[in-house]
């Protein structure tokens with residue numbers, strides 16, 4: 001069977017290092033593994049509008065930010081189709097048919113949507129479009145017959161729903177038109193949900209605790225220096241705690257043994273460094289300096305590539321246009337199969353027309 005990746009992001013802001021460790025880094029590895037027949041990465045503007053319908057300018061401006069972030073981390077338009085969700089109308093059409101297969105009660109149980117509703121507090125009630133976005137996400141995945149969906153764990157409920165829809169669809173309409181996708185979660189615990197620089201559970205723009213992929217080296221240094229560590233670790237000699245210590249969480253997510261050889265040769269690996277910190281005698285300043293060096297070595301090439309593409313914006317839009325064309329081509333094909341299975345392909349159904357002509361004909 002064909003191996004196909006579909007994943008994406010809402011264009012509501014620049015991407016931060018939480019996105020990087022949670023999914024972007026993995027996507028680039030998957031892209032370069034050569035194991036996949038087709039890769040689609042979607043800028044989910046229509047989904048972004050479900051809770052930003054009153055701020056289209058925000059979505060519009062962030063499409064290019066996300067596209068630049070994609071290209072700068074190393075997504076290669078020769079291997080990956082980057083496309084814009086709203087420019088693939090087949091997605092909307094498929095969503096409408098899926099709505100029949102999902103109950104309101106089922107949608108109300110979605111834990112990710114529940115959390116978002118609590119945080120978002122829509123005045124005047126929940127927009128229906130927002131409430132239904134998990135259905136539209138199932139369409140995003142299945143229109144491309146994706147087999148693999150690399151995402152963060154907050155997307156698990158969407159994948160569960162997608163699989164339910166696929167099973168129901170294939171059961172009701174027969175055949176095996178739709179493909180059940182597999183979720184691919186980050187493999188490292190620290191990457192599952194990278195906390196903000198203040199140690200709070202989630203990195204979020206409104207909390208001002210994000211490190212962005214597009215931050216300069218200077219901004220990065222400032223943010224690392226202000227990071228939350230262990231409030232009880234006052235003197236260098238004091239024993240330090242690793243639990244909830246953001247600097248060490250980030251090191252868990254980013255550092256490799258080779259970084260010690262390069263930036264902190266006193267230790268062979270992170271375990272040795274942690275042991276010293278817990279024992280006492282290792283200062284936060286040294287840890288932060290090391291973390292800065294590690295992060296900066298990862299982000300330097302990303303910044304350079306971003307700069308390259310920033311000077312070529314019309315070309316970036318051309319990449320999106322081509323990616324969208326390729327996405328539509330595949331989408332139209334699946335939608336035709338879906339409509340045939342649902343028996344709503346009237347104009348293409350020669351047998352139907354012939355049979356009815358016969359039935360109604362007077363002789």
Ligand code: TRP
Nearest residue numbers: 006007008009010044047137140
């Ligand atoms: N919900 C995802 C997010 O918030 C974006 C998204 C939309 C997506 N459709 C998708 C992710 C399909 C994976 C597959 O970032």
